[in-house]
Amino acid sequence: MEAEVKEKRLIMDGSELIVESLARSGADVFIGYPITPANLLYSYSHERMPSFFAAPDEISTLQWMCGFATTGKFPVTASSFPGFALMLESINMAYMMELPMLIILVQRLGPATGSATCGAQGDLALLNGTISGGFSLPVISLSNMKDCWEMSNKAMKMAIDLRTPVVLLTSKEEIMTLASFAISQLPDVKKIERKFYSEGETFVPYKTNDSLVPEFLPVGNMKHQVRFTASTHDQKGIIQNISKEAIENTKRLEYKHRKNLEHHLYYEYDPQAGADTLLVSYGITASASREAVKLLRKQGEKVSLFIPKTLLPVSPKYFEIMDKYKKVVIAEENLSGQYKNILFGERGNKNVIGVNAIAEMITPARIMDAILSK
Amino acid sequence: MKNFLTDAALPFCKGCGHNHIAANTEKALQLLNYDPMDVVLVTDIGCHGIIDKSFLTHTVHGLHGRSVALATGVSAALNNPDKKVIVFIGDGGATIGMQHLIDAAHNGFNMTVVIHNNMLYGMTGGQPSEFTPFGFKTPTLPEGGKKTGYDICKLISAVDGVSYVCRIEGISDFSKNLAEAFSKKGFSLVEVMEICPSYGVKSNPGMKLSKVVESAGLIIKKFVDKEVENYKTEIKTEFKSLFSESDAIKTLFPTKLEKPIRLMFCGSAGEGVQAAAEFILKAGITSGLNGTKKGSYPVTVGVGFSAAEVILSSEEILYTGSPNPDVICVTSSDGLEYAKKTLATMKGGKLFIDSSLQAPETKAEIISFPFRERGGAKNSSVYSIFYLLMQTKMFPMDALKSVFSENKISKKIDLEKVLQSLNEPFLENVNGKNMEIVK
Numbered sequence A: 001m002e003a004e005v006k007e008k009r010l011i012m013d014g015s016e017l018i019v020e021s022l023a024r025s026g027a028d029v030f031i032g033y034p035i036t037p038a039n040l041l042y043s044y045s046h047e048r049m050p051s052f053f054a055a056p057d058e059i060s061t062l063q064w065m066c067g068f069a070t071t072g073k074f075p076v077t078a079s080s081f082p083g084f085a086l087m088l089e090s091i092n093m094a095y096m097m098e099l100p101m102l103i104i105l106v107q108r109l110g111p112a113t114g115s116a117t118c119g120a121q122g123d124l125a126l127l128n129g130t131i132s133g134g135f136s137l138p139v140i141s142l143s144n145m146k147d148c149w150e151m152s153n154k155a156m157k158m159a160i161d162l163r164t165p166v167v168l169l170t171s172k173e174e175i176m177t178l179a180s181f182a183i184s185q186l187p188d189v190k191k192i193e194r195k196f197y198s199e200g201e202t203f204v205p206y207k208t209n210d211s212l213v214p215e216f217l218p219v220g221n222m223k224h225q226v227r228f229t230a231s232t233h234d235q236k237g238i239i240q241n242i243s244k245e246a247i248e249n250t251k252r253l254e255y256k257h258r259k260n261l262e263h264h265l266y267y268e269y270d271p272q273a274g275a276d277t278l279l280v281s282y283g284i285t286a287s288a289s290r291e292a293v294k295l296l297r298k299q300g301e302k303v304s305l306f307i308p309k310t311l312l313p314v315s316p317k318y319f320e321i322m323d324k325y326k327k328v329v330i331a332e333e334n335l336s337g338q339y340k341n342i343l344f345g346e347r348g349n350k351n352v353i354g355v356n357a358i359a360e361m362i363t364p365a366r367i368m369d370a371i372l373s374k
Numbered sequence B: 001m002k003n004f005l006t007d008a009a010l011p012f013c014k015g016c017g018h019n020h021i022a023a024n025t026e027k028a029l030q031l032l033n034y035d036p037m038d039v040v041l042v043t044d045i046g047c048h049g050i051i052d053k054s055f056l057t058h059t060v061h062g063l064h065g066r067s068v069a070l071a072t073g074v075s076a077a078l079n080n081p082d083k084k085v086i087v088f089i090g091d092g093g094a095t096i097g098m099q100h101l102i103d104a105a106h107n108g109f110n111m112t113v114v115i116h117n118n119m120l121y122g123m124t125g126g127q128p129s130e131f132t133p134f135g136f137k138t139p140t141l142p143e144g145g146k147k148t149g150y151d152i153c154k155l156i157s158a159v160d161g162v163s164y165v166c167r168i169e170g171i172s173d174f175s176k177n178l179a180e181a182f183s184k185k186g187f188s189l190v191e192v193m194e195i196c197p198s199y200g201v202k203s204n205p206g207m208k209l210s211k212v213v214e215s216a217g218l219i220i221k222k223f224v225d226k227e228v229e230n231y232k233t234e235i236k237t238e239f240k241s242l243f244s245e246s247d248a249i250k251t252l253f254p255t256k257l258e259k260p261i262r263l264m265f266c267g268s269a270g271e272g273v274q275a276a277a278e279f280i281l282k283a284g285i286t287s288g289l290n291g292t293k294k295g296s297y298p299v300t301v302g303v304g305f306s307a308a309e310v311i312l313s314s315e316e317i318l319y320t321g322s323p324n325p326d327v328i329c330v331t332s333s334d335g336l337e338y339a340k341k342t343l344a345t346m347k348g349g350k351l352f353i354d355s356s357l358q359a360p361e362t363k364a365e366i367i368s369f370p371f372r373e374r375g376g377a378k379n380s381s382v383y384s385i386f387y388l389l390m391q392t393k394m395f396p397m398d399a400l401k402s403v404f405s406e407n408k409i410s411k412k413i414d415l416e417k418v419l420q421s422l423n424e425p426f427l428e429n430v431n432g433k434n435m436e437i438v439k
């Protein structure tokens, strides 16, 4: 307590941590269309980002971002489901062109316009199927204020390293709630330096080495012709129907994520010796889960906690962790248990229990009940 | 002279108007002495779009209808008047992506858009677009267009900020027209009228392009030719961090809470609920406590309920929800309606409620006080927190006073009067009789 009082504490919301972190990490531009509950990100970005564009809609937003990205700039946007839905085709384009960018998805209650000012965790199933064809779109989620800072930087790094759009997944209460926060606990965030192709040989836009990630070169450079294509293409970036080389190139989009996933794998695992039950949670429900675990342990109950932050693609490591337990409880604020279904399928598993809700934050009490239930 | 096209045959049907546009584009760029590396060609989806493989410039091949928006990003990011951004789009792409054309024109983004208007969707089998003229037949519209098509040149000419708009017939040599458009600053547009032999000619045997254009009322001319400035992207080079240690809140009134306290404020929009909750939050932090504040309100800012949940604790706060608050403060009937659900499930705690309101069934201890009467409707919430703090003694009143005096609202509310009035008796309606109550 004494130590804490001495710390420099500010009243902050998660949105400002996210925007400041991205600006320091080297994001070049924020392009956005207003939508609750993402509007704080919009206004902070207006104040803080090197460039800011108010786009006339979300399709334009994503297209403008793609345009920026082809020139080697790093664009960021923030939206909620209705806007994200409009972005879908363009996100597929960015994915196919291999353009690094960050899309912050602030979840709110659906379906459709739903309730703009009510939080939710209802979009993970959509994210899991966003890219047509069974490809993974990387999704990084936040679990507290500190993550707003750290994970934003890491998500941006992932986007650049893997040359892909990345979704930073959050929800209303995570980024709009005000809280006393000691900024001294924030690690330094450094500018992420971009590396561009610098060899003399002709540049082949989608040729790769072992990393499976092609080197980047901006359009408009004076040395080499650069091609970006959203249609199925060969290594040169030239449209193909289904030639072998082109399909290999398309499959590579997924393989590069799998191959490099371990370098971008973020989670918190808090095992307790002798625990048979593992509580899994992410996003806004992670805080209720932390509290539930704290209270249960105080009562002498044994329980382990697992908070994945790299939600997608799912790492095999997650199953290794979950397989150690007799019972797995997965808490998330949607109707059917979207992450649970991604992990265990619609059919489920008798050892896996979902704790779900919509239109309210799941309480620690409900999570505790599920953990204690026989 | 540099080549802009590869030696390979162009990817279009024989006689397709798209062939001419590609060849004339090369010629126009040569006329202007461009280097291929200074040119970014952004292409749409449609037959015309597959031309990118034939160009030796930088190429970006995107989605159907979105090429203008994509080029907007490229152009704004390059932010360099020496680079030329050219967009190839069809009448189909211009139909589905009209918003982007108007927007790019309106903002004057640096680019030249070349509309390949063959009056139908070539790639998908010759269906009509919004550009299909009256009477023009297509395979899926054998009876002919029933209305006049869009006149894109008129539409774009009406947008302020455009530098050049021109319609031409895509026959013979029109490289000079293209060169003129390419050399303009800001946003320029050329609509090239052309035919699709595979669907257009087949459905309209014996058609002559000039005849179709004429009877469609599409005038071949320059609509706009004026000087505008290049679009410049603003790039800030000086930044101020969104937060800094100098904003840190000093602990002036060290206080310890035995256990966390959860408060809920329920009132009406425009009556200072969020501000009141923030005062309590800040005063709590000034007292060395940790705190969170979560707001709830409908989407419309000015009407309906406004509610806020504040948690104060000597320990780290993990869960920021308050399904069972310790204290609930209701200052208006909107607020009461919102609070009812929570009040019904509370097992104890305190309800502070404006004395004009009827408290519902609840296990919370009910304390009523004339917040609205004493504080005025607009400041009823801010007023209520002083009373609430006096009653709960969560932290010293001095903490709230200090936070309040720092805020500009203190100029409008007389703090001394507020504090004094907290102890003054008031009349409360008890069983139909006005009783004087002092709490």
Ligand SMILES: Cc1ncc(C[n+]2csc(CCOP(=O)(O)OP(=O)(O)O)c2C)c(N)n1
Pocket (backbone or CB within 6 Å): B045, B046, B047, B048, B049, B064, B089, B090, B091, B092, B093, B094, B116, B118, B120, B121, B122, B123, B124, B129
């Ligand atoms: C969003 C979307 N809707 C529909 C299509 C199918 N489609 C491909 S090309 C095209 C029309 C092309 O017509 P136009 O733009 O006039 O070009 P042309 O083929 O005549 O050169 C359509 C509708 C698509 N690719 N994307």
Ligand code: SF4
Pocket (backbone or CB within 6 Å): B011, B012, B013, B014, B015, B016, B017, B018, B047, B048, B118, B122, B123, B195, B196, B197, B198, B199
């Ligand atoms: S189908 Fe029509 S528009 Fe397409 S290439 Fe052939 S002639 Fe040209």
